[in-house]
Amino acid sequence: MRAIRNLSLLLALCSPAAFADTQYLIEMILVRQNAVPAITSQFAPENWSDGAQPVADYDIRQPVLNEQAERLAADSQYTVLLHKAWQQNVGAESSKVAFSDGQEQFGHFPIEGNLSVSEGRFIGVEANLWVNQFDANGGVIQSEQFKQSNSNVKNAELTYLDGGHLALVLKIRKAGTPANAAPDPALMEQ
Template identity: 60%
Template sequence: MRAIRCLTLLLAAFAPSAFAQGLYQVEMILVRQNNVPAFTSPFAPENWSAGAPRLGKDAEQRPALEDEATRLEATADYTVLMHRAWQQQVGDGPSRIALGEGNEQFGHFPIEGNLSIGQGRFITVEANLWVNQLDGNGSVLQSEQFRQANSNVKGGQLTFLDGGHLALLLKVTPPGTPKMPPMDPELLEQ
């Protein structure tokens, strides 16, 4: 019986930080893959935020993936549509946040959507984003939807979610995750 108690304490002490609750560091880069033909989807709905609170200016952070975004913009293969970083509170259940990029017109943004983050053995992410073409009156003329979910995201690692002509680079870092040392540029070129 004593061995079971000791084993339980050891397991609790070495539990992965992915189970941590608190402020997660989130950074995402939404890109258009120019070599993949674009396709339109139904218009972004009026309730595109799905009831999620909008990302506040106080939660926004300076993006850390500037080098990755610059490399993507330097090629003709990708167009960076949105690059944002923020802190998001994650607790017992999934946490959803609404994002909007550009000038809001009658409740719609040129880029809008929501991102949900949950915790477990791995981090669960669900992204639902629209890239809208708006007319001068703010009406949606055309939308492209990116919708992907991944329940195997590892904390602190860059994850690529492929949605066809739209893709998302995402890095979610739970509280207490040790910082990764910078990669040697010579290793990246091999």
């Protein structure tokens, strides 16, 4: 009898529901560091989304890092380029979403990119995005690329990814957990 009970417990732990994805709330602020010279890259590729689906309208959330975004915008050393928040299913396998901002012109946006998130001991993040400039006809004439990854992101902690002239402030937390108090001011001064 004991063996049957243990076997049923083992089967319940190994069922697909035990490996289900978790809902995370993801918020990001993309900033340009004005004191660092801009580094232009090759034009953003035609497949900039890298096969990722765009964030669905029903997954978009209200940002909560408004105070941090306002402080960054008030500082002449930074220009806030993008501030977005959404929910995303995340599991052990990488979950990738595409995001964009601005008017689309021939398949490109002023800001476009993708963000991969995976769940393990820590949260893994890989960001790949472009800030594009267009000519009068709508063709991309210049792109700045931001590509960074971090596999040690902690739940609900503010994370700063430095890409030189572009930087990303991220907060990733499980849905249902509190947004926490304001982050350490020393982190925002870096």
